[in-house]
Amino acid sequence: MVGPEDTATAGGPLTPAAPAVLAGTLEALGAGAYVVDEQGLIVAVNTRAEHLLGRSAAELLGHDAHDLLHRGPEGQPLPRTQCAMRQAFHAGRTAQHDEDWFAHSSGEVLRISWLITPFAAGDGSAGTLVVFHPADHPDDPAPRPRPPASRRLTELQRLALLAETTTRLTSTLDVDEALHRLVALIVPRLADWAVVDLITERDEVWRTLVVHAENDKLVQREEFQGPMPPVPEESQMPLSRALRGVSATLASPQTYRRAPDSGIAVEQRHLFEATGIHSAAIAPIRSTRAVLGALTVGRGDNPADFTSEDLPLIEDIARRAGLALDNARLYQRQRKVAETMQNHLLPQMPGVPGLEMTVRYVPAPESSQVGGDWYDAFPLSDESTALAIGDVVGHDLEAAAGMAQVRNMLRAYAWSQKEPPSRIVERLDGAIQHITDVAMATMIFARIEPAENGHWLLSWTNAGHPPPLLVSKDGLTSYLTDGHGILLGTQSNISRPDADTLLPPGSTLVLYTDGLIEEPRQTLDEGLNRLRQHAAALAHRPLASFTDHLLRRVRPVGNDDDVALLALRVPKT
Template sequence: MAAPEHTEADGRAAPDARAATLTEALEAIGAGAYVVDEHGCIIAVNAHAEDLLARTAGDLLGQDAHDLLHGDAHGQPLPRTRCRMRRAFHAGRIAWAEEDHFARGDGSVLPVSWTITPYDTGGRASGALMVFDAPARGREAGAPRPEAVAGPLSELERLALLAETTTRLTSTLDVEEALRRLVTLVVPRLADWAVIDLVTERDEVWRKAVVHAEGGTLVYHEELQGPMPPIPEESPMPLSRALRAAASTLVGPDTYRRKPDSGIAVEQRNLFDATGIRSAAIAPIRSAREVLGALTLGRAGHPGDFTPADLHLLEDITRRAGLALDNARLYQRQRKVAETMQNHLLPQMPRVPGLEMTVRYLPAPDASQVGGDWYDAFPLSDGATALAIGDVVGHDLEAAAGMAQVRNMLRAYAWSQTKPPSRIVERLDEAIRHITDVTMATMILARIEEADHGRWKLSWSNAGHPPPLLISHDGLADYLTDGHGILLGVKAGPRPDATALLPPGSTLVLYTDGLIEELGHTLDEGLQRLRRHAAALAHRPLASFTDQLLRRVRPTDNNDDVALLALRAPVIRM
């Protein structure tokens, strides 16, 4: 029920009426939002924030937002001096963060991205508007979409939309997802049609989205999407100017009824004819370096025509969209380079008569990107075969490059020096600290060679890496914990060796920690999980064994890459 309207002596809206007005405005936001007063206490909150925080409005209103919500990744209270949000609040400036944490009412921790914007709440000092979202959760099924706005947006609604744009677009590094979020931010709130044209890295124009709000559903019109003609250099037409980053423009159907001066003008006339748009606003999407495309908002059934004030708001939105899309493109470009580099660097396995061998590499599925995980196997000068598994610290292109340096140096040392694995690792450790950029790495170097009576002998040295797992033909699984020393890059010194005979038909598994590490669980739990599933799969052919092991053991929330090398000794026939 709405609060009754009354005023204070100075004519301002009384607190209860003002709070009701604020709450009504916040409900139009498609993310969590609340407003705090000059003391940092919550005075209005929307239903989406209640759902995300697992707290009712009664639990939130009147509470100090920092004391109630702000914590670290482990759910511990965050000191005020370390809180970026609180510092921005007291400085009275706009700020945002892509990774932070709020405490939920059920005791769990909510990863969030957020934007804080100063806002005059009517007090002696300025309050602030906070908009936040939980990228991992996404939009809840059935969650209401913002409705069309009839008339100009209020100051709070405008600030909220811009804050929501920043929060939602900067919390993803996927271009397609960013475009989808951009559409949901503006349709049907500002228009019933949205059109996104992007300039590709080959300087081609591609119409990525033509979206119409039909009731509560967004419909993508694929028949209107696709490649576009080139950008004309001199055309004064609105879309052409926007794609050259020249200007934003208000547009009507008559704009494109004159004789077209370019192929893009023809496509725009077809667009207006097909959609029935009577009023449109077009603005460039650009980064600090280049124009990335253009956003067209169109009104056919939406009330009112676009005004210059709407155009200014659209420009603010596209500036934020440009920053987010540029970051996403850079991220995906670096990821592609890193994956390509790593796939080319990871070697083909040698054929060793009498042994079966298989390898797998799974890149990180999310933002941590490709890392420094690697495997290797190669013949040695004395006829034995070297096996290696390792992990260079880091999750980026530098880690992949460091992996290549370590692997190539290891190959050279192992081939040229017929010595136990420990001596090779010692030599490698000395070298990487002086002639590479690698700070730390873990690794197992092993050599395998045929022993008497058709059996195989394994010798190894472990530099801080998870232990190899040996599974017998009958399903007995044990970790080879001997030969374990400190990781590379910390301290040079003598390293241990270990030796074992592989039982006939046994399977040896070398792996990186991405296979066993799981958020909220100990490393021992991960090792037990690997042991249990490896034992159950011991009877499978080696390729099936490896694939099933990865499928069963790798945690679903894993954000790390995984390298795995599996080797099977022959069954001795009597």
């Protein structure tokens, strides 16, 4: 094991939410199990481990696992340099040992077999899983050799694989990523071929993924992927049965050499002939609600055949995959609905003679793809053009609904009330406190109209929003900090200021939300300076290119906030 001074080199630290997720996963194992972080401190433990070690979770969590548990055969402290588990930890590899000793709370030593395996969660954090149980042969002190690769997994390996399957698949909500993680867990550990057939939402079968282990690499064989014939209701062939939800079965080339009873049987026969698979196990991929597809694991290079004893493990892996895929599909369906809603909520930009205008919206990566950030531009009754950018607190459907209310009310006031921007926003602030559920929001409301000598007059008021950025055609930049007042929703009834400025020919005005510039562990000034620097460098580009590159360069990596951006360019004289 490892100590606080020994830091694993692969992956980052476990996130604060990880132990709670891991604790539930470990309870499903039939052996003692615990997880250590990159410093070797125990962060999760199951009740079986508590029982075997005679220690409660409170006595285990937060302690250095090596110092607390690992001992020599006589109960003496084990030097770190002699600890096989610690060596495997630092090597970042899976390892097992048939005989070792852990300290029991009674002062005695517990003779155990163990398996250690690293894993990476979906957020990039890393940890190490230790699975152990009392040694099966207490009278035989000699370590036993590992079984050859062609033999079945040991019980510890099986438990570790199931635990890793659950951890890896439930830590992503992307269907494609979940499928690639699934086959990476299986190949080459169980088989040298993995095939995933999925049933689409239109009840069509699609051979989604075919992967082969070649020279220690996983190679996707796209020539075998694609649409499949329909599932016959009466076919007794293994793949057809699995796609109807029947339990896992074995298959071989001989299975499909008989007269085919369906198009799927023909495709499966072709798969066996083209890949050289001589033994396969086929299991249904099921959720709690429906059959999602089938998993085929095959051996071509590995000479050992699958047996009926292998089927429970493969069926269990497929079942866990089904639950993860179902969650991912539900999430992606929600995202699609939310994206459609967002497209209807965010308006198309009007054509304004003499002005170029472009907008961008990037949703928060961890939200339902909608949020409170918004932009707007629309003609006013006096033939000027209104511009707006804003942010309603939140990153969910409620925030999006609040955003739509604020935007529509602003349009109504701006069109009907021929008043300065400050007065329009004052009316809006008073209204949203009484007839919406919006708690707080920031915004800039402006109007723009032609002036003399190719200039355009911009008038605006700012309700607690990041200041607009003005970029000249020569790359000179300035933030428009005038006209700044408090955000909406404070119920302060303080008069709001107005400001105005002339936009010179060829200049670019950038309105944006705080997701573009805010980054953890950096000040707001650093974000504003980053935006200013890149905007100046991109001033010569066409407006669409300017906007796309600005987003790509300035938006913080790993940003967890949505971003709305409106860029406007005055024509050159």
